[in-house]
Amino acid sequence: MEDAAPTFRNLVTSFTDFLTVAIHTILYERSIYPHTSFLSARKYNFAVRQSRHPKVCEWINDAVAAVEAELLKGGVERVAVMIYDKSNKPVERYVFDVSRFPTLSTSDLDIPLERRGADGQGVSVLPRVDMEEQFRATMSKLTGCNSMLAAIPPGCTFTIAIELKGDGEAPTAHPQPWMPVQPQLSKDGAGDPIVTTKPVRAVAAGEMVFETWIEQVKTGGGTG
Incomplete structure (x- = not known):
């Protein structure tokens, strides 16, 4: 049923589905792989690109599955797609x-989220069609990101x-799907980040609220 209240697991899955599409879009827009290796597709009633290389798709799906597992634990502050030079x-x-x-307990992950009533009780949930409209608007911004970013090597x-999050437990299961990395891109001699930040969009779907932005290392030229 379209307007039935989803569970928190449903909301996380909706986000990770969006994240998967966003990753493919970023790889296409920033030419991480040749444009000829991508297929045309549609998601959220919007034209998108998807890698057709089986190994790339498998890696992305495995990575997003690992992200989803951590999101369900409630300890994730940010998810980031990192691009590195040679x-x-x-x-x-x-x-x-x-x-x-x-943040919900494990026992509550599959319980339908309540709609917020006049007394303010329950969890505010947008109908799926409204959520997808916001996803589509964000994808539109990511699809045009080249116009506001400097070229990458x-x-x-x-x-x-x-x-x-500060109280989140590091994922240390074996085999280890995660490796520790520096949370910031780069710093100058004074210890300040050498980055420019470009806002993309905020999505507000009831209690599922997230913001998206792009950070890029400053260079001597370009548009960044």
């Missing part, structure tokens, strides 16, 4: 701030990173 230095970071996601690679 010398393994980070040059861009696409940040999804999920710090305002609710050829031969860049990417990975997915998560930042945990």
Whole structure:
């Protein structure tokens, strides 16, 4: 039923579905792989690109599944798509701030979220169609990100990173899907980040609220 109250697991899955599409879009827009290796597709009634390389798709799906597992634990502050140059230095970071996601106990993950009543009780949930409209608007901004970013060097690679909340427990299961990384891109001699920040969009779907922005290392030229 379209307007039935979803569970928190449903909301997290909606976000990770969006994250998957966003990752493919970023890889296409920033030419991490040749444009000819992407297919045309539609998501949220919007034209998107999807890598057709099986290994790339498998890696992205596995990474997003690992992100989803941590989101369900409620300890994730931010999810980031990191882009590195050939010398393994980070040059861009696409940040999804999920710090305002609710934190639920494991026993409550599959209980339908209540709609907020006049007394303010319950959890505010938007109908799926409204949520997808916001996802579509965010995808539109990501699709045009090249116009507001400086060029990146050829031969860049990417990975997915998560930042945990202050009281979050680091994922230390074996085999280890996560490796520790620096949370910031780069610093100058004074210790200040050498980055420019470009806002993308905020999504507010009831209690599932997140913001998206792009961080890019400053260079001597370009539009950044």
